[in-house]
Amino acid sequence: ETGVTQSPTHLIKTRGQQVTLRCSSQSGHNTVSWYQQALGQGPQFIFQYYREEENGRGNFPPRFSGLQFPNYSSELNVNALELDDSALYLCASSLNNPGANVLTFGAGSRLTVL
Amino acid sequence: KNEVEQSPQNLTAQEGEFITINCSYSVGISALHWLQQHPGGGIVSLFMLSSGKKKHGRLIATINIQEKHSSLHITASHPRDSAVYICAVTNTGNQFYFGTGTSLTVIP
Numbered sequence: 001e002t003g004v005t006q007s008p009t010h011l012i013k014t015r016g017q018q019v020t021l022r023c024s025s026q027s028g029h030n031t032v033s034w035y036q037q038a039l040g041q042g043p044q045f046i047f048q049y050y051r052e053e054e055n056g057r058g059n060f061p062p063r064f065s066g067l068q069f070p071n072y073s074s075e076l077n078v079n080a081l082e083l084d085d086s087a088l089y090l091c092a093s094s095l096n097n098p099g100a101n102v103l104t105f106g107a108g109s110r111l112t113v114l
Numbered sequence: 115k116n117e118v119e120q121s122p123q124n125l126t127a128q129e130g131e132f133i134t135i136n137c138s139y140s141v142g143i144s145a146l147h148w149l150q151q152h153p154g155g156g157i158v159s160l161f162m163l164s165s166g167k168k169k170h171g172r173l174i175a176t177i178n179i180q181e182k183h184s185s186l187h188i189t190a191s192h193p194r195d196s197a198v199y200i201c202a203v204t205n206t207g208n209q210f211y212f213g214t215g216t217s218l219t220v221i222p
Contacts, residue, residue, distance in 0.1 A: 033210060042200055043157075045210040056208035090157065103147065105157035 004093050006106035014114050018079045021109045023091030025072040029104065032074040034066060035090040037108075043090055049074055078111075086113045117141050120201050120213035127220050133188040135216045137201030140182065148175050148186045149200040151215065157200070160186070191220045 005024045013019050031050045035043035045058035049068035063079040088110050092103040118139045148160040161168050161175040168175050177184040201213040
């Protein structure tokens with residue numbers, strides 16, 4: 001059984017650029033969620049995807065968008081990067097069962113915006 | 115005000131001590147999660163619960179739905195327990211809310 005893998009692990013972008021982060025779900029999981037964690041803060045929920053549709057979203061602007069693919073892997077896209085977007089981006093997969101949605105997290109992608 | 119509040123923010127304990135971390139939330143939930151995050155970012159799910167109590171090794175998690183409160187207890191703490199412990203809740207709309215975490219340091 002493979003866990004959740006994220007890529008890239010680290011990247012540096014400049015303000016105004018666009019970034020795509022990738023996540024492969026744990027085998028058997030059909031739901032993926034994305035989180036932003038700024039230094040010294042707890043994770044903030046960005047959104048969740050189930051069956052290739054967004055089915056939950058936190059308080060993030062539309063320039064944060066995502067995709068889920070038929071194999072349940074996912075992408076997080078951020079357009080028009082701002083300095084405050086510098087953070088650790090975490091992906092977690094789970095089963096879409098509100099009574100049993102144990103999360104399995106990836107190690108994260110650390111984004112630095114200069 | 116955050117939807118999930120944890121206390122304390124920082125905690126230092128001697129090896130062997132009994133530790134309690136508290137979590138209060140203000141939204142209706144379908145589940146509450148306790149997570150452990152080690153330096154470098156990796157997060158591990160410790161517990162998911164919606165009622166009562168769960169135990170795994172030296173870790174015990176309890177939840178009181180009426181009071182919207184949960185506690186994570188660590189018995190016989192050990193330096194390897196040093197980490198950030200995060201409380202998170204899932205509401206009925208599949209949204210997640212996270213506390214800011216409790217940073218635990220266990221001194222030998």
